[in-house]
Amino acid sequence: MSDHERDEADATNGEPVPDGGETAAGQAGATAPGSAAERGAGDEGSDPGVDEPPTDESDQRAAERPVGTGAQSVVRALENADIEYLFGVQGGAIMPVYDALYDSEQLTHVTMAHEQGASHAADAFGIVSGDPGVCLATSGPGATNLVTGIADADMDSDPMIALTGQVSTEMVGNDAFQETDTTGVTDPITKHNSFATDPDTVGDDVGEALALADSGRPGPTLVDLPKDVTNGETDREPGAPQMPETYTVQKSADRTNVVSAARAIEEADQPAILAGGGIIKGDASQELYEFATEYELPVVTTMPALGAFPEDHELSMSMAGMHGTGFANMAITHTDLLIGIGTRFDDRLTGGIETFAPDAEVVHVDIDPAEISKNIHADYPLIGDAGTVIEQLHDQIDRAPDADEWRDQCVEWKEEYPMDYPVPEDRPLQPEFVVEALDEATGDDAIVTTGVGQHQMWACQYWEFTEPRTWVSSHGLGTMGYGMPAAVGARLAADDDQDVVCFEGDGSFLMTLQELSVAVREELDVTVAVLNNEYVGMVRQWQDAFFEGRHAASEYGWCPEFDKLAEAFGARGWAVDDYDEVADAVEEAVDYDGPSVIDFRIDPQANVYPMVPSGGDNGKFALSEGQL
Structure with missing residues (x-):
């Protein structure tokens, strides 16, 4: 609905x-x-x-x-x-x-x-x-x-x-x-x-x-x-769900503001859409697609909006923010008109407020008036439902902006800052390789759930999302352990022919792995990939970068063997240590009709990049620890 x-x-x-x-x-x-x-x-x-x-x-x-x-x-x-x-x-x-x-x-x-x-x-x-x-x-x-x-x-x-x-x-x-x-x-x-x-x-x-x-x-x-x-006793029958009469929702934005925003889009030299999670909440992905493709507007997404716009489309700039792509952050930094739709401009996206989209006027579309200009000033505030307001803008724009050079620049940034990773022979299994292997082995509409930590970032960086409601994770609260129980709920909400893959880290998985018993009891077909580096990996990465490598309470060398633990629960389990074992384990786990767990023993020194330090400038993202 x-x-x-x-x-x-x-x-x-x-x-x-x-x-x-x-x-x-x-x-x-x-x-x-x-x-x-x-x-x-x-x-x-x-x-x-x-x-x-x-x-x-x-x-x-x-x-x-x-x-x-x-x-x-x-x-x-x-x-x-x-x-x-x-x-x-x-x-x-x-x-x-x-x-x-x-x-x-x-x-x-x-x-x-x-x-x-x-x-x-x-x-x-x-x-x-x-x-x-x-x-x-x-x-x-x-x-x-x-x-x-x-x-x-x-x-x-x-x-x-x-x-x-x-x-x-x-x-x-x-x-x-x-x-x-x-x-x-x-x-x-x-x-x-x-x-x-x-x-x-x-x-x-x-x-x-x-x-x-x-x-x-x-x-x-x-x-x-x-x-x-x-x-207590009652003979009163409850009715269908009804909202209180005092609760109202504004669906359409003020027409004067819409017209002003439409003129600004027409005149922009370097326009970019920033699609937020509100696109998915409002079932507005189709409206976004038609709007972006008709006017050839590059689309950057927030992490909650993964899948709102297909990442295999030439206009997609993927995810921006602390661990967003270099090309997405460059687009945000250099745009002269940012069209934010259904985003609350949180700190993990913006970095430092004063350096976020510094040269841009901002069109902000949101159904919640409290979000308008809360973090980023809106030059064109449009309060309303995402899909409805996109259609309003569509109706008022007479011509596409003249932005050929801008689109060429966005393509150059993609070539300059690709999302690739080294696969050195002298280092253990790299986590990005695992994510891509599972992406290739599952359908385009596969649902991905995650816990929180490095594994979450690798999943959103190296899985190609093309459909909405296929990315299920904890964003604002950052809750470790979210992935396993989320996989249970996602599996029951999904279509039978959709794959459900859960990425967890060893530290995150240990917080809620008891819910694997539910998946076994209910015979739920979910594949759990534990990216096991025997650390609370994101904490370790920050300790290396900002705390002189002092690993206080971040080393998890006492982890259980998750493949054997899975078998104890009644699920199938695999342990994978090197590249040659990945393909077979992934194929067997995905094909298994029931809950399965693959314990991927990954490189304990693998880090998540690009990275923008907290409160930093998105345009000055680091590609290695030496650049922080």
């Missing part, structure tokens, strides 16, 4: 109810027989309970079924929103909701090994599907374990809803067992959160949270569910 469509669908109000209790990490009851893969993971129309979107008809159909408790109302609200997958961990305060899930023929619950994994899986599901992912946890530690994933979704504007158990309302404030002020803790990192107070309205609370999660600028929402509310 596009943002244009979402914003026209309204959502209702509703809230939940839980109570304290020990966390029970068992298999949730509300599942159909067989694994998630067998139940049609990622198939279109695989939802066995609802064949049509929430409509008056679905409301009428649902109204024929009596609602008994607040928990059942919560489940009905999820069904009314056509939710299919839930990710969570069972526990005392959320137990009434799980009991109600037991009877749902539509909702499939995936029990994760840890609540943080549940939040990352839900986040990734939302990124790939475009619809809100749902995670559940009990009160106290269950809810606080979701916080990292909620904060991650908030930083990256990913649609997600968290449903958390809470102690009974009469116990709130008494420091009851497993009580935490969940709404207070999560208020700064949610788009909206609420505390459910009534079994009659809790379903509508959930519906409202679902509607808000993917309207306008997407983000995480949360409903805290006290146990007396979910256990």
Whole structure:
């Protein structure tokens, strides 16, 4: 569903109810027989309970079924929103909701090994599907374990809803067992959160949270569910998701500003588009492609926007920023008109604000007014939905800018600063080679998830992204361990014929590798590539560059053998030490119908370049440590 469509669908109000209790990490009851893969993971129309979107008809159909408790109302609200997958961990305060899930023929619950994994899986599901992912946890530690994933979704504007158990309302404030002020803790990192107070309205609370999660600028929402509310009786049927009447989204930019921006584009000598993650959130990749190709505008992307514009196109300048390509950073540095669409101009992109696009006027398109001129001054502010505003600009431009020399210059920069790497015979396996090998062995629409660190940068630099919603990573928060649980969510959101590859580092993988057990149990076809250098590699790289090589707490020489660990989990495992073994291991792992892990023992001294030091000048990127 596009943002244009979402914003026209309204959502209702509703809230939940839980109570304290020990966390029970068992298999949730509300599942159909067989694994998630067998139940049609990622198939279109695989939802066995609802064949049509929430409509008056679905409301009428649902109204024929009596609602008994607040928990059942919560489940009905999820069904009314056509939710299919839930990710969570069972526990005392959320137990009434799980009991109600037991009877749902539509909702499939995936029990994760840890609540943080549940939040990352839900986040990734939302990124790939475009619809809100749902995670559940009990009160106290269950809810606080979701916080990292909620904060991650908030930083990256990913649609997600968290449903958390809470102690009974009469116990709130008494420091009851497993009580935490969940709404207070999560208020700064949610788009909206609420505390459910009534079994009659809790379903509508959930519906409202679902509607808000993917309207306008997407983000995480949360409903805290006290146990007396979910256990309480109700005969009220929740409706389809509706947004509050006070919430409005501006889709079209001010026409006067659009006309001014269109004239500036026509007159530019060195124009460049900076495509941000908002292009993908707003399903505006096609509009971007048509706009850029008609007017022959070079396209630079941010890291969250990988896949928004095909990187094999001649106009693509790939990713800019701290570890962006040299040619992308040169284009940003020398453009005279920067057309930023759906980007918040974060510090990893801009480097030093005063040196970012120093000679450029800036057109800034964003659906969130708070982002306009927050970091980079917008000469032409255009508030609205990415696809809608691109079409507005398209309609107002009468001629393409005269920029032949500029495009030739961009081609020269590509030739001058290519993304290549040495393969010396006297050094161990280079990580870039591994990334390219996996890219070649998988389809163009393969989905890549990653943790955070050097492996994340090598993946985004050396994988060629040509389609949106195929890059799933942690950007603003930089969460190590994101990749493995994200692969679970991505796999369930993906089409059956899409490959899912997870790149992890040894340090990052150790943080959440327990979620491999979920992939095994659910028979999910994911390939995990561990780029193992026995370091927290990015920390080691910075220590070498800026801390005189003092490797404080960055050496991971005590890592397990990940191939054997994978086999212990029930997955397939391989260990690869040199180039001759890469092709066979990659082919076998990708062809294996189930979870597989390849432990690539890479060069421990391999570094990520290009690199712009924090707060530095993007135009003065370093290609080696000696240039920092």
